[in-house]
Amino acid sequence: MLTFLVRRVVSALGTLLLSSVLVFLAVQALPGDVATQVLGRDATPDAVAALRHQMGLDQPAWERYGHWIDGALHGDFGTSLVTTKPVGGEVAQYLGNSALIAVVTILFAVTGSLVLGIVAGLYRDRWPDHLISTVSLIGMSVPEFVVATVLVLAFSVTVPVLPAVVLYGPGASTGQLLPAVWLPAASLAIVMAAYIVRMARTSVIDVMASEYVTTARLKGLSTWRVVTRHALPSALLPTLHVIALNVAWLVGGVAVVENVFNYPGIGKLMLSSVQNRDLPVIQAIALISAVVYVLCNLAADLGSMALNPKLRTRGGRIR
């Protein structure tokens, strides 16, 4: 078990290192370097050379990478080219706002969709299953910005109970943002839930058809007990990965939804920094997204280990 744990953590760290190199290289590969992007139309060769020197761009790439990664490890992501403020603090503020949406989304999407998926699985091929499956298929096929627009039309324009956009800046308090969290969270949850519902339904069906569940039934256990004690832990296992991937997707997927609602989160910051070519901010966001992605997958693996006795005892590998 320890071997598995160590191996898994090492591979996670390796993935992070690799992605940091890729992020750095991708940003370097953008047309024109930072200096020409910042100077824009005023980019005379002299001005570009001076700015390149000032930014340390005339040093070799590996040296700059070392400098950047060293700073990042200490929480220093450099300064924004646009606002000239430290990137770390700025990103943290926006990330905190996004976390608010993420928490609400995950809470509702995960609990709601698990319940729906299990119900669909238990009532396989009967009307509750048909209803849930159809609705979740529709949720899966409609892009989140369409869901968002429909929700705005319904709950902000036709029946004005929730705000259509956030009018506050990134420094808004949780109390100010809270009324505006529901519509973005709902649009993300609808898209996200569909995948979890499908997965949960399939695994419940698989597990309910397995021999040990049949045995448990023959023992005369009540359906409730069979489901909660025997079927669910196994059924949750494959679902866990889908949930982990979806949580990781949230970090990037909020970009569209945040812009539709003008929500001051990480997705909006990402879009504006790409438009402004604010490279230190783009690098920081890309790296943080990679960290979240890796951590979510790590958590899913460790979680499934906790749920799966086979993995726990024999130190085997997943799949």
Added chain:
Amino acid sequence: MPPFTSETSHRTAPAAAGLPRRSLLTTAAAIGGALGGSALLSGCSGAASASPTRAVPTRGPAGRPDRGGTLRIARPPASDAETLDPASALSAYEYLGALYNRLVRIGPDGTVAPDLAESWEPDAKATTWTFRLRRGVTFHDGRAFTSADAAYTLRHILDTATASPQAPVLTPLVDPKRLRTPDAHTLVVPLKSPHAEFPSLLTHYNCYVVPDGSARSIGRTGIGTGPFRLESFAAAGPGRVTAYPDHWAGRPVLDAIDFYSVADMQARSNALLAGQVDLLSQTNLDFATARVIAASDRATIARAENAQWYVLPMLTTEKPFTDVRVRQAMKLAYDPEHILKAALQGAGTAGWDNPVPPNDPAHTAAHPAHDPEQARHLLKKAGYERLAVDLYTSSYDPIFTPMALAYQESAGRAGIRIRVKTAAADSYYTQIWMKKPLMATYWYTGRPVDQLLNQVFRGGSSYNETAWADKEFDALLDRARRETDAGRRRELYGQAQALVIERGGAITPMFADRLVGISRKVRGYAEHGFEFDYLRIGLKGA
């Protein structure tokens, strides 16, 4: 996994689809929301899309506003590093007219009108200008406005550390060291060379007057002489201004204005539809969204007439446009009225390749008629009988692609083959503009004729997007500047326009009205060029 591809599709929706605008709208109505945010809106509000003939209103609600109330404006942020310094390239444009005044502004008739200067006159050769300043004007901090502030404002714009976009226009004319203030209400500006239209250059929105010595603080304090004073401001965030009761022209109708920064156009429209804001500033709505807004109970559409002009600049330094006959053929080959109808649905005025707006007093209509036969003839003479050129466009502006396609169709009848190519929107102005021989772009109107012709068409100017250099044209502009007789000067600017039409590289199909989303409660909305009436705008039932 949720679909990642959708992230880009909604931002590039109507234009990048590469369909003529009209057919796109019909498709959108048929398949509902699948094409993106704005198309979805039109699909959902059946009333608006069911009657395609229903026109977007030409005027906002009529009538007088009630006194008081707070107007809520959604605006696109200039940058995350926005400032209230009017001279800066990153100024938060919407605040400027509320907080500050200029020496002079552009009146509704297009002529230079008094603001903080009551009158102005040149010497006999137009090399020295004397401005008589208004008395009894106070800044928001209570200090009196004097000629020292006016002189300081000019020095601040000319200071290289400010990097003002208006500095390249004024630096060749004004030496900051030679400005004189003989008394508290007189400003004397000696020019390096005669300029009979000099005051018009001070109507630019970079020229708002700031207090003496305020360069370091003005970006945060916003202290001016305008009808509103600053209560709060956050770069790319919310802000608030309140009525300044001691304003020299009287108290504004409103009590306050809340400014909200909303980067996404769809989000801005949604905020208006939901009643969270009352006006969308600097937002040219696309026609689908405009119809939805006009059909709603809360909001409607007003227009800023001829607010921008659209151009297909031909780089005169690139083949085949080095040949003036090809440039003439490209202009004769197409019908501006057709492009106006197809790309703008008639919401504007045909340009006939003259960039000076039809409502500018200096405008002259000196264009030849649409003549595809003559275009064919010219191309044959120039040796380009089967001319085929690439025309670059992008989703940067929703009109670019419809305009490019309408030009392609119209010029095709004269035998010119146009290949429309779509480039990325975010690097459009760094990779395509002034680099590709033919592309689609636009300018905001509001520049006085002298600044317009010198900035965009004079040989060697940094904004000269066609790289056109014509000695005769440049000499005409110089003569006009020296000409103190207004009638003769107008004649010279007329001849200059005729040269732009005849030899220049700019194909100017049309001037477009800006479709402005406003609440049905708003009264007294008036905007033209860079002028916005903050004094008289108000709300009904405030």
